[in-house]
Amino acid sequence: MSRIETCFSALKNNNKKALIPFITAGDPSLDMTVGLMHVLTKAGADIIELGVPFSDPMADGPVIQRASERALLNGTNTDDVFNIVKEFRTENESTPIILMGYMNPIEVMGYETFVEKAANAGVDGLIIVDLPPEESVEFGEVLKPYGIDQIFLISPTTHGKRLDRICEVASGFLYYVSLKGVTGSNQLDVKAVDDKLNEIRSKTSLPLGVGFGIKNPQIAEDVGRVSDAVVVGSALVERIAEHAGDGEKMKLEISSFMSSLRTALDNIG
Amino acid sequence: MPETNKKSDSSEIESYMTMPDKRGHFGPYGGRFVSETLMGPLEELEQAYKKHIKDPAFIAEFEHDLKHYVGRPSPLYHAERWSEQLGGAQIYLKREDLNHTGAHKINNTVGQALLAKLMGKRRVIAETGAGQHGVATATVAARYGMECVVYMGAEDIQRQAMNVFRMKLLGATVVSVEAGSKTLKDALNEAMRDWVTNVDDTFYIIGTVAGPHPYPAMVRDFNSVVGREARQQCLDQAGRLPDALVACVGGGSNAIGLFHSFLDDKDVSIYGVEAAGEGIETGHHAAPLNAGKPGVLHGNRTYLMEDEYGQIIETHSISAGLDYPGVGPEHAWLKDTGRANYVSVTDIEALQAFHDLTRIEGIIPALESSHALAYTTKIAPKMAKDAIIITNLSGRGDKDIHTVAAHEGITL
Numbered sequence: 019m020s021r022i023e024t025c026f027s028a029l030k031n032n033n034k035k036a037l038i039p040f041i042t043a044g045d046p047s048l049d050m051t052v053g054l055m056h057v058l059t060k061a062g063a064d065i066i067e068l069g070v071p072f073s074d075p076m077a078d079g080p081v082i083q084r085a086s087e088r089a090l091l092n093g094t095n096t097d098d099v100f101n102i103v104k105e106f107r108t109e110n111e112s113t114p115i116i117l118m119g120y121m122n123p124i125e126v127m128g129y130e131t132f133v134e135k136a137a138n139a140g141v142d143g144l145i146i147v148d149l150p151p152e153e154s155v156e157f158g159e160v161l162k163p164y165g166i167d168q169i170f171l172i173s174p175t176t177h178g179k180r181l182d183r184i185c186e187v188a189s190g191f192l193y194y195v196s197l198k199g200v201t202g203s204n205q206l207d208v209k210a211v212d213d214k215l216n217e218i219r220s221k222t223s224l225p226l227g228v229g230f231g232i233k234n235p236q237i238a239e240d241v242g243r244v245s246d247a248v249v250v251g252s253a254l255v256e257r258i259a260e261h262a263g264d265g266e267k268m269k270l271e272i273s274s275f276m277s278s279l280r281t282a283l284d285n286i287g
Numbered sequence: 288m289p290e291t292n293k294k295s296d297s298s299e300i301e302s303y304m305t306m307p308d309k310r311g312h313f314g315p316y317g318g319r320f321v322s323e324t325l326m327g328p329l330e331e332l333e334q335a336y337k338k339h340i341k342d343p344a345f346i347a348e349f350e351h352d353l354k355h356y357v358g359r360p361s362p363l364y365h366a367e368r369w370s371e372q373l374g375g376a377q378i379y380l381k382r383e384d385l386n387h388t389g390a391h392k393i394n395n396t397v398g399q400a401l402l403a404k405l406m407g408k409r410r411v412i413a414e415t416g417a418g419q420h421g422v423a424t425a426t427v428a429a430r431y432g433m434e435c436v437v438y439m440g441a442e443d444i445q446r447q448a449m450n451v452f453r454m455k456l457l458g459a460t461v462v463s464v465e466a467g468s469k470t471l472k473d474a475l476n477e478a479m480r481d482w483v484t485n486v487d488d489t490f491y492i493i494g495t496v497a498g499p500h501p502y503p504a505m506v507r508d509f510n511s512v513v514g515r516e517a518r519q520q521c522l523d524q525a526g527r528l529p530d531a532l533v534a535c536v537g538g539g540s541n542a543i544g545l546f547h548s549f550l551d552d553k554d555v556s557i558y559g560v561e562a563a564g565e566g567i568e569t570g571h572h573a574a575p576l577n578a579g580k581p582g583v584l585h586g587n588r589t590y591l592m593e594d595e596y597g598q599i600i601e602t603h604s605i606s607a608g609l610d611y612p613g614v615g616p617e618h619a620w621l622k623d624t625g626r627a628n629y630v631s632v633t634d635i636e637a638l639q640a641f642h643d644l645t646r647i648e649g650i651i652p653a654l655e656s657s658h659a660l661a662y663t664t665k666i667a668p669k670m671a672k673d674a675i676i677i678t679n680l681s682g683r684g685d686k687d688i689h690t691v692a693a694h695e696g697i698t699l
Contacts, residue, residue, distance in 0.1 A: 072597075072598065073467060073598040073599040073600075074467065074472060074473075074476050074584060074585075074599050075476075076321075076322070076476045076479045076480065076585070077322040077324075077480075077483065079480070080466075083466055087466075087467070090598060095596040096596050096597075097596075120583075121320055121583040122582045122583045122584060122591070122593065122597040122598075122599070123596055123597035123598070124597070125581070125582045125583050125588075125597060126580070126582055126593060126595070126596060126597035127596075127597070147322050148320040148321055148322060148583065148586070149320060150319065150320075150321065150322075150323060150326050152310065152318075152319060152326075153318050153319060153320055170323070171322065171323040172323060173322075173323040173324035173326075173327075174324070175323075175324050175325075175326070175327035175328060175486065176323055176326070176327060177327060180326065180327070180330075195322075195323060195324060198324055198483060198484055198485075198486055198487070199324075199480075199483060199484040200480045200483060200484065203484065
């Protein structure tokens with residue numbers, strides 16, 4: 019069983035929801051990312067989504083755009099991201115790590131090289147925001163032998179045959195984008211999310227995560243009630259940015275925010 | 288990535304006019320690389336486009352507005368004095384600068400706005416670099432009674448104050464984009480973010496032949512009126528087809544507009560001219576076809592200016608409209624197949640051509656078009672006196688007066 023499968027099956031057995039924080043690799047600095055990842059797991063993260071910085075993050079709102087800009091200013095590159103994962107793995111063998119980013123850094127490195135490096139570093143899944151299933155056939159073939167899951171997104175505008183197709187090719191879990199918009203948006207509607215998740219559930223038995231717009235424990239709890247996992251990105255990245263000058267304070271802040279999300283999710287069920 | 292850069296034997300290709308394929312690919316280029324939320328809307332757009340482009344009523348309305356509102360056909364003007372001075376080929380200028388709003392951009396915005404209307408969208412958005420596409424979009428939004436928001440890099444807003452004011456006069460909201468390099472690419476990112484958020488009632492009018500499928504094909508089709516007219520005008524005026532076509536290439540919409548009708552006329556040489564900025568060797572340029580690599584940006588696979596890790600790098604050109612790190616996927620394909628040649632000229636060369644045309648023919652060209660003119664001056668003298676070059680004068684230069692003055696140390 020892959021780390022992702024193991025993680026979701028353990029959560030299911032304990033009747034718990036997955037908490038998936040997102041941070042950008044290299045933000046606020048390359049040195050701090052691994053430490054922050056450990057803070058996240060200690061405060062209750064089940065899976066970590068690690069952003070691969072990109073110069074043109076089209077699907078991201080201002081908070082994550084700026085994180086990407088900061089990381090790039092720090093000189094963070096794709097090999098640094100792999101090194102971060104490698105270093106994290108020396109102390110943590112179990113928490114699944116998903117890289118989230120855009121296609122171009124992968125195109126430039128070459129599919130085979132990128133995937134091999136990712137697998138060697140201990141990456142479990144990839145979310146490539148601008149690689150829909152229609153364009154990912156060739157990449158998917160490269161991915162298969164390495165046992166890395168390509169996590170597909172489903173959005174409120176995904177219907178009919180496309181939804182069927184995504185459910186067919188997906189592995190690991192499915193990531194439902196809770197709203198029409200960019201990361202960090204403001205208009206999440208839990209009822210609408212619930213309806214869509216029910217539709218998706220009729221087509222797949224994969225766990226369903228929800229992200230975009232989950233900014234506080236209350237929303238996390240509400241969304242957790244109807245899903246298997248919640249992804250929290252902008253709300254965390256905002257706190258990282260706010261305390262960028264004071265590493266210790268940042269860790270405390272992140273830890274306490276994560277704990278509040280954890281507690282909220284554990285209130286369910 | 289799929290195999291790129293392979294020069295396929297051109298003789299194997301029967302027609303260059305059948306692209307893209309069903310999924311929007313031009314060979315390995317093009318496609319639809321966008322976030323999931325946009326996949327449905329792009330499919331909907333593709334269906335609507337396919338349906339209406341075959342509908343005689345839609346075509347009639349489009350052609351009516353091109354004639355009576357835009358002022359088409361634009362003349363094909365024989366620049367006799369300039370040809371004489373260069374001492375070689377006869378140069379014909381396709382006068383897109385005489386269109387309403389002063390550039391070829393309006394051909395496409397009329398087409399897309401009509402489509403938006405038929406799709407029931409009440410709001411249009413656009414990105415703009417030089418401001419020409421923004422003005423062309425604000426213009427049709429006023430004409431068809433739609434709300435209009437234009438995204439423009441903060442840097443470009445500085446460079447193109449007059450166009451910003453024109454857009455505001457036309458009723459558009461101009462949003463200054465402060466992210467990234469604060470130029471066209473960032474404006475495009477921001478417009479995409481708007482579209483993904485307001486996709487129900489908003490139509491995104493992309494201004495060039497880039498972006499996800501069906502934009503590269505759709506924008507080409509709306510602009511290909513340029514080449515259709517030029518081809519017929521050349522036959523009428525000179526009795527034969529031209530020997531060469533020259534057009535500037537930023538995203539490449541005026542170029543593909545001129546080239547497309549000639550792609551299967553294999554004796555017609557085709558030159559796309561990129562912005563070499565301060566010189567290709569300095570790295571300060573905007574010439575992805577000349578000095579870039581294939582990659583994925585803004586929804587399509589194409590040649591890009593990027594670093595070794597795939598981060599998009601800042602471009603430079605004196606012409607805001609060419610200051611873009613990517614290029615339309617059809618151009619990438621035409622380059623690889625060898626059907627078109629992609630060359631470059633520097634800021635200095637473009638400025639020289641700007642002055643030359645102004646003084647010799649009494650036409651002030653846009654700095655974008657001046658790149659095509661500059662390359663024309665390189666090839667014309669080497670060609671026979673009865674040879675014919677059609678150069679796309681894609682826009683007029685009024686908007687660039689301040690840039691040219693500033694470059695020459697003159698305060699207006």
